[in-house]
Amino acid sequence: MNFDCIVIGSGHAGFCAALSAHEHGCRHVLIVEKAPQQWSGGNGYFTAGAHRTVHGGLGDLLPLVHNVTSDSVSLIDIEPYTAEEFARDIMRLSDGRSDPGLVAALIDGSRDTIEWLARKIDVHFTLSFNRQAYQVEGRQKFWGGMALSVVDGGKGLIATHLHAVQSAGIEIWYETPALNLIVEENTVVGVLVRKNGETVSLRSYAVVLAAGGYESNRTLRSMHLGPEWSQARVRGTPFNTGDGIAMAHDIGAKLTGDWSGCHSTCWDALAPEDSGDRELSNQYTKSGYPLGIMINLRGKRFVDEGEDFRNYTYAKFGRAILDQPEGVAWQVFDAKVTKWLRVEEYGDDVAQKVTADNLDTLAGTLGYEGKDKEELLVTINKFNTAVRAYKTENPAAAFDPAIKDCLSTTSSKVSVTPPKSNWALAIDSHPFTAVKVACGITFTFGGVAIDPHTAGVISEKTHKPIKGLYCTGEMVGGLFYGNYPGGSGLTAGAVFGRKAGLEAARSSRGKLDPSRSKRGDPRC
Structure with missing residues (x-):
């Protein structure tokens, strides 16, 4: 069974990758998800929908949001949040350990990606009055560098993605765990999955890993984070057990990042x-x-x-x-x-x-x-x-x-x-x-090394991207260490998901079935 692009994982990052691949020319896109349909959305479903981004203040954000009336504008205080402030927040919370290339890619792509989510995917952003502002002397004063959320939080975000992928004709196969990546001549050409109890070989011009970390795996938590982490409550999906990281490592992907760190609350x-x-x-x-x-x-x-x-x-x-x-x-x-x-x-x-x-x-x-x-x-x-x-x-x-x-x-x-x-x-x-x-516990920080410009998975042996393989979301290692600025996770998943989808389309250039493709982004 042949596809232009296969995405492993149906969370926010995976949806962004699939929609980006479709936008840039891939017409036969498949998402495989080991969870049942009622668990669609990964950890993104369990968030408040907060997205941290560079912005120029209230005037810059108003065109994006759906919950501000003309009468209330004069009573809202939101200071601009610059790229320098965003970078400083990530680096100070990581004690300077975060990969500068990944940090720069996240920050440089943040504002444009928010615009893409709003305009292309129809994500309904709001100013997060309930989480990021206090009413002081009659004014709504935002704090902490973050202002954007989503209507109905993570539930609304995932509902919007599901509508978008359905409209795009992107297939989702639930209860279909990915087992192994298929590699030929140092190129990933597909994935083995278990569907309806049988092992099925799926061929694809590109594969995007978006299967989350290992926070729902008590054994791996104890191994990497420490035995006390067996007591932690899992905040989100119970299906993030490290499978994607293991598959990537099995074919020689480089692992990186803070393996003793995680996002918790x-x-x-x-x-x-x-x-x-x-x-x-x-x-x-x-x-x-x-x-x-x-x-x-x-x-x-x-x-x-x-x-x-x-x-x-x-x-x-x-x-x-x-x-x-x-x-x-x-x-x-x-x-x-x-x-x-x-x-x-x-x-x-x-x-x-x-x-x-x-x-x-x-x-x-x-x-x-x-x-x-x-x-x-x-x-x-x-x-x-x-x-x-x-x-x-x-x-x-x-x-x-x-x-x-x-x-x-x-x-x-x-x-x-x-x-x-x-x-x-x-x-x-x-x-x-x-x-x-x-x-x-929300997600783990250790993961797969990627090229910050393409989201291509880096080979441990060659230190170059493995052809045909990309990664986004919580599987990416090297971005966060020890701590992180709230709202950065969803933004990172979207930024690198867009990159992965674009590069997946580029991997498919000249190989797509003409009957399924149409002209996409000229960069492809």
Whole structure:
């Protein structure tokens, strides 16, 4: 069975690759997906749809979005986000380890790719008021370098892709796991799959790998990330088990990146362990910690909750929670800040909250006893003392969740360890609220080495691209290390997916069946 292009994986990155290949001349495009149809969408389905991109501010983004009225424009503050800022954010969060070529390719292609998603694929972008802005003095103030989301989040994003591939005549074979890549004369010419219980050989001029990482594989998590990661909750699809990476490695692909790192986050401790929930999906995220404090089961704080905007800390704080006793912690808030907690994450229908009118009662209700309860009360008391000491020395300092307000626990006379560097308010106004959180793993950072310009998979032996083989999405290694700026993952999948689709069409040039092809991009 012959195809112009085969894409392995039906997530956001795979859909982008398939649609790009079709756009540039491939008329017989196939997506193979080992998951059943009801699990279509990979991890993209479980996201909030956030896309980080270079932009020139509010005026640049308004033509792309669908949720801003003419009356509200004058009340929105969005600062431009430059290529230099984007690069600086990735590199500082990776401690300078990210591959500069991949970073440059992602950033250079980000704005044009957002335009492509909006105009060609009909993705309905929105300004993310609920996740990326706070209303301060009557104005919607965006923060953290990111502003764009998608109508209905990841669910809406994947629904749009499914409509687009159907309109393009792109086939999707569900419950069809890819087994091996077919190589002839150092060129990938197809893939073996299992369909309806039988092994089927599929021939293709190009293959795009978009099968995700290994975050849903407990064995590989323990091997690469550490044995404690067997306790992590899987945020998304249970079908990302590392198959694509293994197939690429089997034919000599170079592996690269941070094999001990991953994207994780503060996740509801009551969420399912081995897969995301298709209904609640990203609502299990508990990202309000900058507004309060996090305390482990021994009654101690363990991170600087105000170190940076949530966009830049949540991917590493999940790991910090996993390192705590039993791999869980409590987020604690007082009455001054609960109005700022996002309803979709902390609403009564999605979060099991514990409330109390005094801290002693709260500690007991949370299950603290003896020394652990005493330690919790001491921790909060010392925290409050440090907050008040800073405020005494800096009476003009004011709480503002939309900026790094420098409201901290560090003064000339008093400090706590770890500090809280921004948004530090005393935990002293009842009712007090607590939510139990665990570590939710999203995707792994180690993966396949690619050429940043073509998304071609690099050979370990020749250090050159393997002919006919491309890669995008969470399978790509070398882009993120240790941490990452929120919203970069979906953008990266789209940027390198577009490149992979274009190059797949170029691989097919002169080989396409004239009865199936029509003139595409002149670059092909």
